[in-house]
Structure formats: C-alpha cells, structure tokens
Amino acid sequence: MSRAEQPSRRAVLAVAVAAAVAGTASTSAAAVPAPADPAAGADTGGSDTARRVDHRSWTTYRDWRGGTARGTRAVAGDRPGLVLGTPAGIVSYTDPHTGRSADWEYATWTSPVHRLAVPATEAVVSWNAHTPDGTWLQAELQGTYSDGTDTPWYVMGRWAAGDQDIRRTSVDDQSDGRSSVWTDTFAVDDASTGLRLASCRLRLTLYRRPGTRTTPTVRRLDAMGSDIPDRFTVPASVPGLARELAVPRYSQEIHKGQYPEYDNGGEAWCSPTSSQMVIEYWGGRLTEEQLAWVDPSYADPQVCHAARHTFDHQYAGCGNWPFNAAYAATFDGLQGVVTRLGSLTDLEKLIAAGIPVITSQSFLAEELTGAGYGTAGHLMTVIGFTADGDVIANDPASESNEAVRRVYRRREWENIWLRTKRYNASGNVASGTGGVCYLFFPARPTPHQRAALAAVGVR
Incomplete structure (x- = not known):
C-alpha cells in the first residue's frame, strides 16, 4: 500500500x-x-x-477420496491431505521469470463439480500446502455459466513456499471474452448482462523433480464465489x-x-x-x-x-x-x-x-x-x-x-x-x-x- x-x-x-x-x-x-x-x-x-457468498472447502479424507485422481492419492491422519503417488507423466516447465526450463513429474486431482448456492460474478481459490524443496503446485478453476456453457480451465496460481525451484506466480491474459482472471480473482466481464458462474470444479497439479519420492502435501483447498451488489x-x-x-x-x-x-x-x-x-x-x-x-x-x-x-x-x-x-x-x-x-x-x-x-x-x-x-x-x-x-x-x-x-x-x-x-x-x-x-x-x-x-x- x-x-x-x-x-x-x-x-x-x-x-x-x-x-x-x-x-x-x-x-x-x-x-x-x-x-x-x-x-x-x-x-x-x-x-x-x-447470503451472497458461497464458500466450499475440501479438507477431509472423504473430500480427497471424492475427487478424480490421476497419480495423486489421499492420505489420512490428524490432517488428511493429498500427495503425489505414481506420477501421471513428465512435463517441461519454463519459468517465465527466470527463463530456466526443467522437467517435472506431475499428478493431478480434480474436485467434483460444486454447484454454487450463490451464482457468482467473482471467485477466488485458496489452498494450504507443504511444498518441500524440489516440489510445487498449480491450482486451476473451470466453471459452467448460468447459460449452460463452460469456461476454460483458468490457472489461479503456481505456488511453492520457497523460491528456489520456481518463481511463485499468477498468470495474466486469461479470458474467454466473457470472464477473465485478474491476478487471483475470476470475474465475469459484464455482470450487468446477468451472466453468472453457476458451478465450478477445481484442479490441483502436483509437481516434483523426476526420480525423487518427495511430494507436495495439500491439506486444504477452498473456492469462494460471490455476487456482491454494486453499492x-x-x-x-x-x-x-x-x-x-x-x-x-x-x-x-x-x-x-x-x-x-x-x-x-x-x-x-x-x-x-x-x-x-x-x-x-x-x-x-x-x-x-x-x-x-x-x-x-x-x-x-x-x-x-x-x-x-x-x-x-x-x-x-x-x-x-x-x-x-x-x-x-x-x-x-x-x-x-x-x-x-x-x-x-x-x-x-x-x-x-x-x-x-x-x-x-x-x-x-x-x-x-x-x-x-x-x-x-x-x-x-x-x-x-x-x-x-x-x-x-x-x-x-x-x-x-x-x-x-x-x-x-x-x-x-x-x-x-x-x-x-x-x-x-x-x-x-x-x-x-x-x-x-x-x-x-x-x-x-x-x-x-x-x-x-x-x-x-x-x-
């Protein structure tokens, strides 16, 4: 400020x-x-x-078991979570802030569709995770509009606790002409049309250095949708x-x-x-x-x-x-x-x-x-x-x-x-x-x- x-x-x-x-x-x-x-x-x-805010959290073992896993697995315990198990593949990522390219094993987890109790003009995704050295994660949101059409998959953040592997970053220039992502916030471009986000699902991609057994652990994932009137x-x-x-x-x-x-x-x-x-x-x-x-x-x-x-x-x-x-x-x-x-x-x-x-x-x-x-x-x-x-x-x-x-x-x-x-x-x-x-x-x-x-x- x-x-x-x-x-x-x-x-x-x-x-x-x-x-x-x-x-x-x-x-x-x-x-x-x-x-x-x-x-x-x-x-x-x-x-x-x-009543104009819908907040959905994924925190329990049942929550993590309830999604669609491609190489991830749920872990139980005092604080259940999601970890990288058997990788779904290897991908190369070039960090836009350092120019460095590296290969990463990855696995994904996709939440069930969540129908918002409040069809939203905005949405924010947040997460709690442990990312040891050599690991990071990406969080994405994909939704269905109130007219039944779908948004693309939007990147809501690429994150690691440290900065030795990747540079923590949001992703600019994401839009389908009807909604956009502004740093950390999904927004309907013109709320006056009545278009809203009716439902959404989230996707986590967990990454680690190839050949290691280290993994990120995600303990909490949240989606907050809202439709706050202009005032x-x-x-x-x-x-x-x-x-x-x-x-x-x-x-x-x-x-x-x-x-x-x-x-x-x-x-x-x-x-x-x-x-x-x-x-x-x-x-x-x-x-x-x-x-x-x-x-x-x-x-x-x-x-x-x-x-x-x-x-x-x-x-x-x-x-x-x-x-x-x-x-x-x-x-x-x-x-x-x-x-x-x-x-x-x-x-x-x-x-x-x-x-x-x-x-x-x-x-x-x-x-x-x-x-x-x-x-x-x-x-x-x-x-x-x-x-x-x-x-x-x-x-x-x-x-x-x-x-x-x-x-x-x-x-x-x-x-x-x-x-x-x-x-x-x-x-x-x-x-x-x-x-x-x-x-x-x-x-x-x-x-x-x-x-x-x-x-x-x-x-």
Missing part, C-alpha cells in the same frame, strides 16, 4: 475491466451511474451479503461486542527501502506485515536459520521474510490474497483462507472467538478519520471493538510499531470495507473490495472457534 492515493495494480486491472465493458478508455462518474445521495442505493441489510454505501450495523485481542504490532513503514525487489520495499508491504502479525498471534515463529538471509541491521526481519515469501512475480507485489493465506499455512498448526464477510456483526463473531481478521479496503484520507492517508488498496488487521463499537485495528501503515494500534469510527470503517464502488481522488468511480478478508486460524479450532467460522461460511 502506498501512503498516497496511488492505484494498486489490482485496482488498475479492475478499472480496465470496467472500461472495457463501458466501451470507454476510463471509468468516470458519468460512465457508471451512481446515486447522488450517498445513502441512496444502499443494500437492504448487512446480513444480505452473507457506494452499506447499512449501519449495531455494535454487539467489546473485546480486544493481543495481536503483535508491526509497521510496514519502518521497512521503507528494504529489499526493493519485492514491490519496491516495505512501504508496499501491508499484506505480508498484516499476515505476520496474525501468524505470530497464533504462535508461528521463524527460526534464526530461516531469517539468516535478512540484513541483520533490519528490525523485525520476519516481516522481510513474509514479503519475500508472499511475493507474486507476475503481479509484482505481495498482495496476492491466496499467496498470503498459503504462506500462513506453512506454519505448523495453522490454516488460512480467503473469503468475504457480510457485516461487522460477522466480524464480531470471529473476534469473540479469538480470531483476528485481516481486511482489505480502499478509501480517501477524509473517509477514515485518523488514518492520515488515502489508498487504492490496503490490508489491516482488525483485533477488536471498543465499548462504543468502534473498530480497533492494527494498521501497518504507521510510522512505528508502537503507533500501529488504531481506533477507527465504526460507521466509516464498515462502509469503506464492505462497499464495492467508491470515488477516488480524481472524482472517478473506482472499485471497492466488498468485504474481502483473510482468516488464519488453528488446524484444530476450539468448539467456539469452529462455530464462529461456520457462522461465516467457513468449515
């Missing part, structure tokens, strides 16, 4: 989609009709968004919780200029900084050996490590949502998913269960009192609520670790997070995230945590 109101690459792509649909080079307030009264056109209720404002929720979680505080700003090869350094590291805060809240720690590559003069080297290990070499940034969830799950005993919540009431349920929430939002400086900056895309961590219902957030866009804890006005905060449309600094219409968040939580949640997750659609 840049402290100035600068468009992120994700925001630029979203505007490009809107411009293509409107048949104009840019999206303006005139091109996209919006209510003159900020309260007009508001959604009928915060809980309505929850500049959302209804006000009623405060229902006063609690604050003791989440570590890290500033991205103290890393300015450090490792500019990862998205120009720390000023843009809101996502990995937020991720590292929550990982450490749950007890995740990096060893001295893992941090040995970081300049010893840098404070909080774990934040540098998180930036390196969430960096998407195609997106050229650390804000790829599934890559952050996957990074969190590389720590023993943690799971990570990308989803959408419907209201601050949903968020309160998670905080009540001890689960902090990493949220994505964009806003002008004057729209969030006390922030002191505007942004086209920024991640922060909600850690609680005051007695008045205001939001307590660990905001990494702070000058020091001590300044990270902020209190933001409830009404302002919920609107910038849940809306899908906004006006940017130029007065043009831009996109909002519609309640997107990362949830990191234990591999073995308590009954209270499990109930809170289930209440927001995550199992």
